[in-house]
Amino acid sequence: MMSRHEGIEAALTKKIQQGGKCLVPYITGGFSGYLETISAAADAGADAIEIGIPFSDPVMDGPTIQMANDVVLSKGITPERILNDIASLEIDVPLAIMTYYNVVYRYGLERFAAELKESAISGAILPDLPLLEAKPWMDTAAKSSIETILFAAPTTTDEQLPEICENSSGFVYAVGLLGVTGAREELASSAQVIARRCKEVTDKPVLVGVGIGTPKQAQEVAKVSDGCIVGSAIVQRLLDGGGAESVGEFVTELRTALDTI
Amino acid sequence: MAMNEPTELGRFGKFGGMFIPETLIPACQELEIAFKQAWSSTDFRKELDDLLHDYAGRPSPITRCDRLSEELGCQVILKREDLNHTGSHKINNVLGQALLAKRMGKTRLVAETGAGQHGVATATAAALFGMECVVYMGEVDIERQALNVFRMRLLGAEVRPAVSGSRTLKDAINEAMRDWVATVEDSHYCLGSVMGPHPYPWMVREFHRVIGAEAYSQCMDVLDRVPDVVTACVGGGSNAIGIFSGFVDTEAELVGVEPAGGAAIERGIPGVVHGSLSYILQDEWGQVLEAESISAGLDYPGIGPEHAHLADIGRARYEKVTDAEVIEAFQLLSRTEGIIPALEPAHALAWMSRDRESLSGKTVLLNLSGRGDKDAMQMMEVLG
Numbered sequence A: 001m002m003s004r005h006e007g008i009e010a011a012l013t014k015k016i017q018q019g020g021k022c023l024v025p026y027i028t029g030g031f032s033g034y035l036e037t038i039s040a041a042a043d044a045g046a047d048a049i050e051i052g053i054p055f056s057d058p059v060m061d062g063p064t065i066q067m068a069n070d071v072v073l074s075k076g077i078t079p080e081r082i083l084n085d086i087a088s089l090e091i092d093v094p095l096a097i098m099t100y101y102n103v104v105y106r107y108g109l110e111r112f113a114a115e116l117k118e119s120a121i122s123g124a125i126l127p128d129l130p131l132l133e134a135k136p137w138m139d140t141a142a143k144s145s146i147e148t149i150l151f152a153a154p155t156t157t158d159e160q161l162p163e164i165c166e167n168s169s170g171f172v173y174a175v176g177l178l179g180v181t182g183a184r185e186e187l188a189s190s191a192q193v194i195a196r197r198c199k200e201v202t203d204k205p206v207l208v209g210v211g212i213g214t215p216k217q218a219q220e221v222a223k224v225s226d227g228c229i230v231g232s233a234i235v236q237r238l239l240d241g242g243g244a245e246s247v248g249e250f251v252t253e254l255r256t257a258l259d260t261i
Numbered sequence B: 001m002a003m004n005e006p007t008e009l010g011r012f013g014k015f016g017g018m019f020i021p022e023t024l025i026p027a028c029q030e031l032e033i034a035f036k037q038a039w040s041s042t043d044f045r046k047e048l049d050d051l052l053h054d055y056a057g058r059p060s061p062i063t064r065c066d067r068l069s070e071e072l073g074c075q076v077i078l079k080r081e082d083l084n085h086t087g088s089h090k091i092n093n094v095l096g097q098a099l100l101a102k103r104m105g106k107t108r109l110v111a112e113t114g115a116g117q118h119g120v121a122t123a124t125a126a127a128l129f130g131m132e133c134v135v136y137m138g139e140v141d142i143e144r145q146a147l148n149v150f151r152m153r154l155l156g157a158e159v160r161p162a163v164s165g166s167r168t169l170k171d172a173i174n175e176a177m178r179d180w181v182a183t184v185e186d187s188h189y190c191l192g193s194v195m196g197p198h199p200y201p202w203m204v205r206e207f208h209r210v211i212g213a214e215a216y217s218q219c220m221d222v223l224d225r226v227p228d229v230v231t232a233c234v235g236g237g238s239n240a241i242g243i244f245s246g247f248v249d250t251e252a253e254l255v256g257v258e259p260a261g262g263a264a265i266e267r268g269i270p271g272v273v274h275g276s277l278s279y280i281l282q283d284e285w286g287q288v289l290e291a292e293s294i295s296a297g298l299d300y301p302g303i304g305p306e307h308a309h310l311a312d313i314g315r316a317r318y319e320k321v322t323d324a325e326v327i328e329a330f331q332l333l334s335r336t337e338g339i340i341p342a343l344e345p346a347h348a349l350a351w352m353s354r355d356r357e358s359l360s361g362k363t364v365l366l367n368l369s370g371r372g373d374k375d376a377m378q379m380m381e382v383l384g
């Protein structure tokens, strides 16, 4: 059994060593029923869960996640409220938050890292904080044992890629395509390419995210990667009113697909 | 000397930076290298100078305003960026970036626009160079700047509405960045002000330096000295930084004027949005607040990082004016000088008009960043 407290990299590495593929669903924090949804995703076999803290200007997100963001923000739900909710959530998989750097900066780096730790959140994913700018945050986060998950993009050069992989902790977030989050009809050819490039330079878990929205796409990309992150396709189910049940069913399908590679 | 190159990571003092998705890092680094090479290439400089001269109509004149001076009790000189082709200072930056994009082998320009002036300028350059052009514009602005939307379309650009958030300039920038994340291989993001990630704040400033350089020598010719005060409106801050650059190493006082509803220097808090660290209007959780201004071009909750730095070191100061004061100033310049200003530079005049006592007897150079044609419809409704 996994533990929420052992950290993301440890949990994923164990899974990979057992011959498994990793599944990380993304769920918008603060969205109605999100706590039940997180539990449902965990029960359905998620290896770690990424929880979004909505930000007013999410430049890396497409229409689906933007819309869920707006719903949460318009209710006046604060980052603090989400972190408090998560702190009292009983769940046994490691968690990461995904938000934009200004939310962290406004909190104050040290205070934010401390809050994450207090809420038993293991990692942070900050899509507008590239490695070049990440040092102050990573140093602070490391002191609280928070893992900072960095992005490797299709445009990342061969020179930069090893450095990104080396500095990333938790896993390496390989961006599956040129573009923002959102489900796509087909798996982009760039998804396997970036996964392969990362695998060549690192032993850390390499998970592909952005543009993975179906069990078939998850299966296809995980032939090369150690797993994937599924966001918009899950959030769409929340927007459609499907709630925890619908997400649980979907995560089960993704799990089955990844378990039958 | 102030206004040098920023540090390697694009810092002006503590402000600036490259807070963008990893996907865009290589593009910004390539852009920095390409810009550095171009800017030190005499061929590039000559090509751009020729374009500015033959196509955009530079140099723009300065105009002494006798009747307005009498009314305000100080000597007013206007730098006439309103007379440039396409009607504002925006063309200086756009011709530079489009020429650079062409040099880099890009075939498509992406831009955001507030008032539509930067969008029109970008569409113009795209037409001139035979490039594809997509301009993002907030839904609210599409409505209040309908004339410019028509102009962009006439010039062959596609205007895409930004429908999220406040549906103004801030959201148009979000959409333009999302587009660029997906199209970075063949597209250049033609950012319209001295903001965004490094190298934009620096590069856009360099392309607007021409305003300050011309104005400096024109003032020396006409006045035989520098003016006491140099003032300009500030949205992101490109026209202001352009004219300030000519006077930052002189005794002249530098005054930027923001709309009261978007006064990033006075009411903002340091934060990271749209690629750089600067003052922005935000709540206690870091959510960016919506600016509110009659002027679509200044309706922005942030400010370029170099302005944040100039404010911090006390080299420039920043004032704010209300929409009502702007409406007054818009009419004042029209009536006294026969020049209808854009609503944006009317902000700088509004400050002068309100603070006329403290300016008494001084010489003030105002950057008239654009003409008011685009605002005529909106003002027709306001003034009845």
Ligand SMILES: Cc1ncc(COP(=O)(O)O)c(C=O)c1O
Pocket (backbone or CB within 6 Å): B088, B089, B114, B115, B116, B117, B118, B192, B193, B194, B233, B234, B235, B236, B237, B238, B239, B240, B296, B297, B298, B342, B344, B345, B369, B370, B371
């Ligand atoms: C005429 C004019 N002046 C000023 C601005 C504001 O931009 P900046 O602060 O970058 O000069 C705009 C923007 O649309 C404009 O059209």
